[in-house]
Amino acid sequence: MSDAAAPAQDDAPRPPRRLTAILGSLEIRMLGLALLLAVVLSLSSPFFLTERNIFNILDQSVVIGIVAVGMTFVILTGGIDLSVGAVFGLTGILLALMLQSLPIPVAIPLTVLAGAAIGLFSGVLVAVFGLAPFVVTLGVMAIGRSLSFIFSGQRSISGLPPDLDAIVYSSFLGIPANVLFLVALYILAWAYLTYTKGGRTIYAIGSNFEAARAAGLSTMFYSIMPYVVAGALSAVAVTFSLAQVMSADPMAGNGLELDAIAAVVIGGASLYGGRGSLIGTLLGVLIMVMIRNGLNLMGVSPFWQGTAIGSIIIIALLAERLINWRSTRA
Amino acid sequence: MLDTKDAISSPQGQAARATPLLMASGVSKSFGKTQALRDASLILRPGEVVGLLGANGAGKSTLSRIVSGHIQPSGGEIAFDGEALRLASTRDALGRGIALVAQETSLAPDLSVLENIFLPSLATPGRLSYSAMRARAGEILAGLGHEHILPLHKEVRTLSAAQRQLVEIAKALSLDARLIIFDEPTASLSATEVDRLFDVMARLRDGGRALAFVSHRLEEVFAITDRVTIIREGVSVAEDVATSSLTQGDIIEHMVGRDIGAIYSARRPREAGETVLEVRSLRALPHVRDVSFSVRRGEILGLGGLVGAGRSEAVEAIWGLRPRQAGEILVRGKPAKLRKPVDAVRAGMGFVAEDRRAQNIVPDLSVRENMLIALMGQHRGFWRGYNRRADRMAALIADLGLPADRLDTSLLNYSGGMQQKIIIARWLLTEPDILILDEPTKGVDIGTRSSIYRLLQDAADAGLAVIVISSDFEELLGLAERVVVVSDGLTIADLPASRLTEEKLTLLAAPRTSTARNQALLQDLVQRHGGTAFWTLIDGEELICLATAGGRPGTELAPGEAARADETLIPAALAVRAETFTPEADGARQTLLTQMTDRRGHDLGWIGLTLPGDVDPPPVADVAARVHSLTRPEETE
Structure with a gap:
């Protein structure tokens, strides 16, 4: 530590700056942003705040929300998984093919297992062989997309068993099953990251791998595990998607990895690892979906959506950096 | 090292002192709300070495960085060579002949020694003549002492810390620097290398350059400086005082602002219990060739030696952070299979690694979690296990004087000394039998140091076997009852501290x-x-x-x-x-x-x-x- 940062007599940390105190934690700021967006959109479109549209937004959040959980795990360790979109596509094809001959309760677990296996492959290459996550998952992404074309014979597979839609269109207390699943997943994953040894290890690995290792944490296991979770959750997400669309497309999930990374980053996670939360990620997902939904309602060309979401990412990061600057430079 | 003063101290004494090259007075600097410097003064004359002293956080580095153009002062006056000095950048400072040789050097690791020496000139337009540069570099290095012939084509990344420093000095000389500030240059050097550095500094001084030496190692201050300026809490409390007129006690008192008394608390007689850790013929190449030692309950064992002798590497190998090729480790008399750190943690060991920031602190976790992380590592189970030792945790927090409401802030907000105490507490919380500390007071100011010593004495009193690695032989002898000396990866001596002096230890560790x-x-x-x-x-x-x-x-x-x-x-x-x-x-x-x-x-x-x-x-x-x-x-x- 430099002389400037730590006067010897000052062992008590500085009180937080007023600005930061008012704005509170990152999650509170993100919640504020999400609410602001909701207000703006409901003023711009009378359809935005209807019950139907709210369920629409939640429904559209399911796929990206599930994938973003896995991405949060990976990013918290300081890694990145570019293959989730391709794994989504490939496992979708695998599920559709399996459903041609296997019953649903067998085919779905096998699909999830396949996703987990692909994640295990990436995780081992990253953690055991020390390869760069970006490069490893870029490779897996290319392989995954290529295999989905080969397995599908370059076309969509339809003719899925009609019972499949039960996992989406059943409901409990009026809430659709897929939305319930999303909520339950976030609560479980949040509790895992906050209260368990594994969860805290994931944070510690991303924050300081060497220190986590020296303190006796299982750094190897928990460096691999997030990729397994990401792969498995991609397969879970495609299951919900298939149940809605009732057909598997080899191009499905194209660009999904970027949406998931964007949601995690908007949610305040650091790409260097160690910092971020699932609450932030969930808000990031909702913000992205609301922007898309709102622009659709206002009849804006879908080609503008990228510009809007990209701007939000950059503005959110910039605001965060400016706030941090003020508090660390003080 | 203490008596090198007679051999190399300035011959001119008090007579006919040159006019000051640099005069700084009333310098202040604030970073936001933190006032790093309030009223600092510094006078540097050609042909003199001035020690710039102060506890950690006193502002000595800030002052050096102001003088060398790294940062701009908020107030005060600085005159260089009779003119007011306003520096916009380090480049500006180098142009005026002011250079800073820092502990962490500013060299480009992938470039050669030659290119690094002339790095500042590489930025100027025009063609470079490598042959002229080579000749000039040879001249500069020869002027620094013939034993320091550095291979000019070598990549800087392959050099030792001492050699890098030499390149840094040569770089300053290539620009014909008249004022050179050495900011804690000895921190990572061995005793012999320090001697050589002092030779180089003496040559530079005798060549009429003005030197400032920033340090908190008092022996070195007495060995090399002619005068000292002491800064405390951003204010110069002793300005331009002849070193020979001061005692170590005077300097410490000025630095700390009070008489801290003996910083090593009197060793209490303790009954050494049974041997809890025994290491036999440990080999972890390339640094550790054959290391053996044992430590008993209630004993503080010092592991002495030079930086790079294999001490840290030996304990890292025990901790499972480095592969071992041979050797046996017995914990409480039984052979222990320590393959990963977690094995050592569960065998009842604790380890404060050498590099606090890189190996100990988890910056994104709170102070509380940083304290609990080793306990969690020890814990077998799905949940965090944070509440297993709530009472002990509360007691430790009270001991350290940590405000309970500040436990959820970042550890990085605390001073180095407090960070270190928290890391030690992290391991005490696991209630280990053996606690290993690698350079526990590195970068810790004198005031906090004594409280760390007390913490370790208390731990030994409570029956822990404590192993302390230190390059500071004074600390080692003050703290440990027994010292095992490691040199070139071999244990070469195992002696009671009472039979050793710093000089003997230096010779043993060579x-x-x-x-x-x-x-x-x-x-x-x-x-x-x-x-x-x-x-x-x-x-x-x-x-x-x-x-x-x-x-x-x-x-x-x-x-x-x-x-x-x-x-x-x-x-x-x-x-x-x-x-x-x-x-x-x-x-x-x-x-x-x-x-x-x-x-x-x-x-x-x-x-x-x-x-x-x-x-x-x-x-x-x-x-x-x-x-x-x-x-x-x-x-x-």
Whole structure:
């Protein structure tokens, strides 16, 4: 530590700056942003705040929300998984093919297992062989997309068993099953990251791998595990998607990895690892979906959506950096 | 090292002091709300070395960085060479002839030594003449002392810390710097390297440059500086005072602002319990070749040696952070299979690694979680296990004086000393039997240091076996009851601290490569004349044997062991210490002792040759001449 940062007599940390105190934690700021967006959109479109549209937004959040959980795990360790979109596509094809001959309760677990296996492959290459996550998952992404074309014979597979839609269109207390699943997943994953040894290890690995290792944490296991979770959750997400669309497309999930990374980053996670939360990620997902939904309602060309979401990412990061600057430079 | 002052201190004394090159007064600097400097002054004159002292966080680095253009002052006046000095950047400062040689050097690791020396010129337009640069670099390095011929084509990343520093100095000289600030330059150097650096600094001073030396190692301040300026809490509390007029106590008092008394609390008599950790013939190449030691309950064991001798690497290998090729580790008498850190944690060990920021602190976790992380590592289970030792946690927090409402902030907001105490508490919370600390007071100011010593003494009192690694031999001797010396990856001595001094420890810790010559000399003497040859340190009645050769007749001296003269078989010779063959009372042995000194007159110990009493001794002059011609390691290297 430099002389400037730590006067010897000052062992008590500085009180937080007023600005930061008012704005509170990152999650509170993100919640504020999400609410602001909701207000703006409901003023711009009378359809935005209807019950139907709210369920629409939640429904559209399911796929990206599930994938973003896995991405949060990976990013918290300081890694990145570019293959989730391709794994989504490939496992979708695998599920559709399996459903041609296997019953649903067998085919779905096998699909999830396949996703987990692909994640295990990436995780081992990253953690055991020390390869760069970006490069490893870029490779897996290319392989995954290529295999989905080969397995599908370059076309969509339809003719899925009609019972499949039960996992989406059943409901409990009026809430659709897929939305319930999303909520339950976030609560479980949040509790895992906050209260368990594994969860805290994931944070510690991303924050300081060497220190986590020296303190006796299982750094190897928990460096691999997030990729397994990401792969498995991609397969879970495609299951919900298939149940809605009732057909598997080899191009499905194209660009999904970027949406998931964007949601995690908007949610305040650091790409260097160690910092971020699932609450932030969930808000990031909702913000992205609301922007898309709102622009659709206002009849804006879908080609503008990228510009809007990209701007939000950059503005959110910039605001965060400016706030941090003020508090660390003080 | 203490007495180097006589050899290299400035000859000019008080007479005819040059006009100041740099005069800074009332300098202030604030970073946001933090006032790093309030009213700091500094005067530097050509041909003088000024020590810039202060506890951690006092502002000495801030002042150096202002003078060298790294940061701009908020207020105050600085005059350089009679003109007001306003620096916009370090480049600006270099242009004016002001350079900073920092602890972490600003070299480009992938470029060669030559390119680094002329790095500032690389940025100027025009073609570069490599041959002219090579010639100039040769000149500069020669001016720094002929022993420092650096291979100019070598990549800087392959150099040692000391060599990098030399490149940094040469870089400053390539710009003809008239004022050079050395910011904690000795932090990662061995004792020999520090000596060499001081030689270079003395040359620069005698060449009429103004030097500032930032440090908190007091012995070094006395060894190299002519005058000192002491900063406390951003204010100069002693300005431009002659070093010779101060005692260590004066300086500490100025730095801390109060008399802190003995920083090593008096060692309480403790009953050493059973051996809890024993390491046998540990090998973890390339740094650790054969390390053995053991430690008992209630004991503080010092692991001494130079940086790079293999001490840290040995404990990292024990901790499972480095692969081991051989060796046995016994915990509480039973062989322990320590493959990963978690094995050691669960075997009841704790480890505060050397690099606080890189190996200990988890910056994104709160202070509380940083304290709990090792407990979690120890815990077997799905949940965090944070509440397992809530009482102990509360007691530790109270002990450390941590405000309970600040436990959820970042550890990085605390001073280095508090961070270190929190890391130590992290391991105390696991209630270990063995606690290993690697350089526990590195970068910790004197005030906090004594509280860390107390923490360790208390831990030993409570029955822990404590192992402390330190390059600060004063600290090692003040803290430990027993010291194991590691050199070149070998344990070479295991001695009670009461029989050691800093000088003896320095000699014991010297790299074996430089003592290989002495070993060869002993072998040679035995081959020519028979008998037993030995190399020993003598302090009154106390001996510490460094090496032996031959074996007959015996002397009862064994390498790495201490003995009293009357415990050996050659007490008469050791009492006389004459450069003749002195016979013992029983006539069975006769011994020649020759003292070795380096060119500065440092005692390097004695070479002895013991022959049976009944043989005709060889001519004394021959033997003595061989010893003197061969045993000037510093000169011949």
